[in-house]
Amino acid sequence: MTELKSAKDIPIGGIIASPGNSRSYRTGEWRSQRPVWIPEGCVHCLICWVYCPDSAIEVEDGKMKGIDYSHCKGCGICVRECPRKEKALRLERES
Amino acid sequence: MASRQHVAMTGNEAVAHAMRQINPDVVAAYPITPQTDIVQFFSQFVADGVVKTEFVTVESEHSAMSATIGAAASGARAMTATSSQGLALMWEMLHIASGYRLPIVMPVVNRTLSGPINIHCDHSDTMGALTTGWIQLYSESAQEAYDNMIQAVRIAEHPDVQLPVMVCQDGFITSHGIENLEVLSDEEVAQFIGEYKPVYSVLDVNRPITVGPLVLPDYLFEMKFQQAKAMEAARRVILEVGKEYGRLTGREYGFFEGYRLEDAERVIVVLSSTAGTTRVVVDELRRKGEKVGLLKPRVIRPFPASELREALSHARAVAIMDRAETFSTQGGPLFCEIRAAFYDAPERPLMRNYIFGLGGRDVGTSQIEKVFADLAADLARGSVKTPVSYLDVRE
Ligand code: SF4
Ligand code: SF4
Numbered sequence: 001m002t003e004l005k006s007a008k009d010i011p012i013g014g015i016i017a018s019p020g021n022s023r024s025y026r027t028g029e030w031r032s033q034r035p036v037w038i039p040e041g042c043v044h045c046l047i048c049w050v051y052c053p054d055s056a057i058e059v060e061d062g063k064m065k066g067i068d069y070s071h072c073k074g075c076g077i078c079v080r081e082c083p084r085k086e087k088a089l090r091l092e093r094e095s
Numbered sequence: 096m097a098s099r100q101h102v103a104m105t106g107n108e109a110v111a112h113a114m115r116q117i118n119p120d121v122v123a124a125y126p127i128t129p130q131t132d133i134v135q136f137f138s139q140f141v142a143d144g145v146v147k148t149e150f151v152t153v154e155s156e157h158s159a160m161s162a163t164i165g166a167a168a169s170g171a172r173a174m175t176a177t178s179s180q181g182l183a184l185m186w187e188m189l190h191i192a193s194g195y196r197l198p199i200v201m202p203v204v205n206r207t208l209s210g211p212i213n214i215h216c217d218h219s220d221t222m223g224a225l226t227t228g229w230i231q232l233y234s235e236s237a238q239e240a241y242d243n244m245i246q247a248v249r250i251a252e253h254p255d256v257q258l259p260v261m262v263c264q265d266g267f268i269t270s271h272g273i274e275n276l277e278v279l280s281d282e283e284v285a286q287f288i289g290e291y292k293p294v295y296s297v298l299d300v301n302r303p304i305t306v307g308p309l310v311l312p313d314y315l316f317e318m319k320f321q322q323a324k325a326m327e328a329a330r331r332v333i334l335e336v337g338k339e340y341g342r343l344t345g346r347e348y349g350f351f352e353g354y355r356l357e358d359a360e361r362v363i364v365v366l367s368s369t370a371g372t373t374r375v376v377v378d379e380l381r382r383k384g385e386k387v388g389l390l391k392p393r394v395i396r397p398f399p400a401s402e403l404r405e406a407l408s409h410a411r412a413v414a415i416m417d418r419a420e421t422f423s424t425q426g427g428p429l430f431c432e433i434r435a436a437f438y439d440a441p442e443r444p445l446m447r448n449y450i451f452g453l454g455g456r457d458v459g460t461s462q463i464e465k466v467f468a469d470l471a472a473d474l475a476r477g478s479v480k481t482p483v484s485y486l487d488v489r490e
Pocket of ligand 1: 037041042043044045046047048049064081082083084085088089
């Protein structure tokens with residue numbers, strides 16, 4: 001859980017006073033299902049990275065590295081677009 | 096103007112004069128009867144180059160309030176003015192102005208809300224706006240409208256408050272009636288209101304911020320709580336500013352004004368211009384030895400419940416007059432709130448409500464005399480027969 005601040009500790013008027021703070025806003029908590037990556041079946045085509053609307057596919061040195069569950073909203077687009085389908089990405093219900 | 100002057104002005108002229116002296120950075124406004132000549136006088140000041148204001152002509156009051164909000168969010172001292180339908184058309188933006196904590200000052204010239212359409216005075220417009228998060232100051236005269244405008248700037252912009260303020264006066268009765276009033280010098284006003292230091296500005300490139308983002312269930316409640324706390328702080332700030340204004344002008348302002356109230360057994364509570372009529376009747380009846388008095392609220396948002404209770408605690412019978420109908424069938428807004436303020440009081444005066452003056456129906460001394468006579472009958476009976484009645488309506 002993101003730690004919630006009290007009324008005394010937030011700016012007035014709903015303004016966002018710290019630019020770029022969406023990084024620390026854990027939208028992944030909204031998820032009802034999660035994509036699960038199976039590295040053995042992945043061919044690193046990065047189609048999932050292209051399609052993910054939340055930049056939640058983590059890539060290093062041109063290779064798929066995993067999923068950022070702090071921001072992945074579980075939309076399932078990556079699973080649908082993955083050419084390897086069930087072999088590389090699977091959608092599971094969030095517990 | 097280098098010195099104080101006694102001038103003859105209408106209520107609208109007095110407000111426009113105050114706006115010239117406040118010299119806001121931005122005014123965005125749309126004309127509506129009976130507010131029109133505030134904007135007309137002010138646009139003349141702009142045309143004559145006597146203010147530095149950026150004057151934005153807009154196509155509606157919704158746009159007027161939106162442009163004012165945009166200007167205020169950018170750190171400008173921003174104002175608009177309206178009446179009746181214009182206020183109604185601003186509705187969603189009123190909540191945004193207060194929710195974004197923008198210290199906008201807006202004169203409102205009270206006029207009946209349609210329908211049927213009517214251009215004359217009642218308080219249905221601003222009474223409907225009691226829940227919009229704006230501070231509301233009511234003015235009996237052109238002098239009070241002028242004085243309230245100057246104080247409103249300081250109240251709104253106080254760092255503990257940061258809330259918008261409506262400065263209300265009665266349409267036509269005050270807005271178009273010429274009165275003698277004292278106005279401060281331009282320098283005195285400039286000094287009293289001081290330089291505006293916005294709490295935030297969307298144009299400050301050194302402190303980039305976002306104004307108006309989506310706020311979800313995890314934080315919106317806290318922001319409304321902040322707003323409620325700011326309203327609470329406004330109670331203190333309104334009194335401080337009223338005292339300071341009193342030291343400067345000799346006219347001190349509080350939450351309300353009592354007239355021959357201290358030993359009054361029967362009291363009328365009424366806002367704005369009708370208080371003047373009531374004062375005349377109070378003097379008349381006092382000459383006959385009757386213990387009557389007046390309480391004229393000035394501030395009803397925030398609502399000074401404990402102070403009103405204290406001021407009315409010695410009265411035996413109180414008539415609360417509302418120039419607006421809520422259709423709850425339980426009386427007008429002032430009545431309900433003042434009656435609620437007495438819930439915990441060990442002793443309560445008899446209390447009754449009059450809905451009066453709707454659509455500009457004149458209220459003269461004979462109507463006020465009738466109210467005092469009704470209170471006398473209640474006292475003789477020991478109870479209130481009709482808690483809510485309609486003054487001078489043909490039933
Ligand atoms: S789309 Fe499938 S195969 Fe391609 S990188 Fe992503 S998980 Fe691997
Ligand atoms: S489920 Fe949606 S949000 Fe999550 S990684 Fe896949 S495409 Fe991105």
